[in-house]
Amino acid sequence: MKNRAADPSARRVLLLGAGGQLGRALWEFRPSGVEVVRSARDDLDLTRPVDIEAALKAASPDLILNAAAYTAVDRAEREFELACAVNAEAPAALARLARAGGIRLVHVSTDFVFPGDRGRPWRPEDPPRPVNRYGESKAEGEKAIQSLGHSLALIVRTGWVYAPWGHNFFRTILRLLGEREELHVIDDQVGTPTSALSLARFLWAVALREDLSGILHWSDAGVASWYDFACAIEEEARNAGLLKRLVPIHPIPTEAYPLPARRPFQAILDKSETIARTGLEPVHWRTALSQVVRRFAEDPNRPGSRTGKS
Ligand SMILES: NC(=O)c1ccc[n+]([C@@H]2O[C@H](COP(=O)([O-])OP(=O)(O)OC[C@H]3O[C@@H](n4cnc5c(N)ncnc54)[C@H](OP(=O)(O)O)[C@@H]3O)[C@@H](O)[C@H]2O)c1
Numbered sequence: 495m496k497n498r499a500a501d502p503s504a505r506r507v508l509l510l511g512a513g514g515q516l517g518r519a520l521w522e523f524r525p526s527g528v529e530v531v532r533s534a535r536d537d538l539d540l541t542r543p544v545d546i547e548a549a550l551k552a553a554s555p556d557l558i559l560n561a562a563a564y565t566a567v568d569r570a571e572r573e574f575e576l577a578c579a580v581n582a583e584a585p586a587a588l589a590r591l592a593r594a595g596g597i598r599l600v601h602v603s604t605d606f607v608f609p610g611d612r613g614r615p616w617r618p619e620d621p622p623r624p625v626n627r628y629g630e631s632k633a634e635g636e637k638a639i640q641s642l643g644h645s646l647a648l649i650v651r652t653g654w655v656y657a658p659w660g661h662n663f664f665r666t667i668l669r670l671l672g673e674r675e676e677l678h679v680i681d682d683q684v685g686t687p688t689s690a691l692s693l694a695r696f697l698w699a700v701a702l703r704e705d706l707s708g709i710l711h712w713s714d715a716g717v718a719s720w721y722d723f724a725c726a727i728e729e730e731a732r733n734a735g736l737l738k739r740l741v742p743i744h745p746i747p748t749e750a751y752p753l754p755a756r757r758p759f760q761a762i763l764d765k766s767e768t769i770a771r772t773g774l775e776p777v778h779w780r781t782a783l784s785q786v787v788r789r790f791a792e793d794p795n796r797p798g799s800r801t802g803k804s
Contacts, residue, residue: 505702508533508555510540510588511562515660516602519694520561525702531555535562540584541576550591557598558588559701563632567606568754570628581631586638593644600701605653605685605713607633610758617764618651618709626755636709649709650697653761654723657690658790663720664783667727668790669797671741681721681745685761686713689782691789700772710771711763714779721745726780730787 506529511517513534524530531553538549540562550558564570564580585601592599606629607622622633639647656664664687670677692714700706718726724743731737748757765776790796 505529505556506554507531507557507559507701508550508553510538510558510560514561514563514565515657515662516655516690516693516697517561518659519657519690520559520697523691523694523698525698528702533562541579543583543587546584546587547591550588550595550597555597557600557701558592559697560585560588560599560601563602564628567626567628567757570631571626571754574627574631577628577631578634581628582634582638585635586642589639589642589644589647592647593642596646598646598648598701598704599639599644600648600650600697601635601639602697603636603649603651603709604629604632605651605761605763606758607636607651608758608761610683610760612760615760615762615764616711618711618767625758628755629758640709645707646704648700648707650700651709651711651763652688652693652713653763654685654687654713655690655693656687656786658786658793658796660690663687663723664727664786667724668731668736671728671731671737674741676742676744677724678744678746678750679721679724680748680751681719682747683757683759683761684717684719685758686716686763687718687723687726687779687783688713689777689779689786691785692777692782696774696776699774703772706771710768711765712768713763713765713776714782715765715776716779717762718779719745723779726783727787730783734787734791736787736791 508531510533512532564577570577607624608616609623609625624630624633636649656662696712
């Protein structure tokens, strides 16, 4: 067996949430020389603290990468307890066990911990003030991790994540563009669409640097409304041959599309401190979107593909 303390290439990582859209990207971009143990909900239900401890013992990781979360923003309004079990209590248990075992913990959080008033981008030190239950549960998770003062713990906040796979705005818009004559999309909420592919590369880079702790903010570069994002998806999809016709997209205000959970109007993360601390530069969201569309178009199993199943 390799001596992991003496040989960084022998690092062993427990990847939680491996079945999610970010988890899949983290698996795809795992660095060479790092052994990754994937854990999806079927392997470990994070609402069961006893199982968390047993899973850590079995995997014996040097690093826990937590991409698992309860992410159903609207459902969280009525399933707050469950959201807290996954988003607050499980990260707290992970942080406790990580501190006791000297294990690095990298936890993913969200711009939804902020209220999203229109104003300047959010800095890591701004006090969380979520406007919905999902945001509350994620803010509780952050607080629990931070309160333990584990020097090897790192929280990375991000927002508007999408991937060629999984459930996300990108895939929903692509599907609707194929089904509808026209679309109406909210244009008064702004943020930064963030490709799970670029986020996964960033996460690996910072996860393997144990000098980085505290909170980092990361997204792709630039700013867009949901309407801008939808128009860009339509344009890229037509360029990639995924759409044969032009589908008009109309901007609408938030109140025209009521949802159970309130959304922040302004979900832009200030990344300047992260860029200074890491030396890493984000790619512009339009560039990242082109890459995701290409990946989606190349997938023979994608919905609508001639060889695809659904
Ligand atoms: N999506 C976004 O726009 C966004 C924005 C900001 C931050 N984030 C954060 O980014 C991280 C990754 O999210 P994502 O976008 O990849 O979401 P996702 O696709 O919903 O993935 C989350 C994963 O967590 C798993 N999970 C849920 N409950 C669990 C439980 N009780 N035990 C074990 N696993 C459980 C889910 O399993 P199932 O597949 O079985 O449900 C899913 O695979 C999360 O921390 C999220 O809060 C996401």
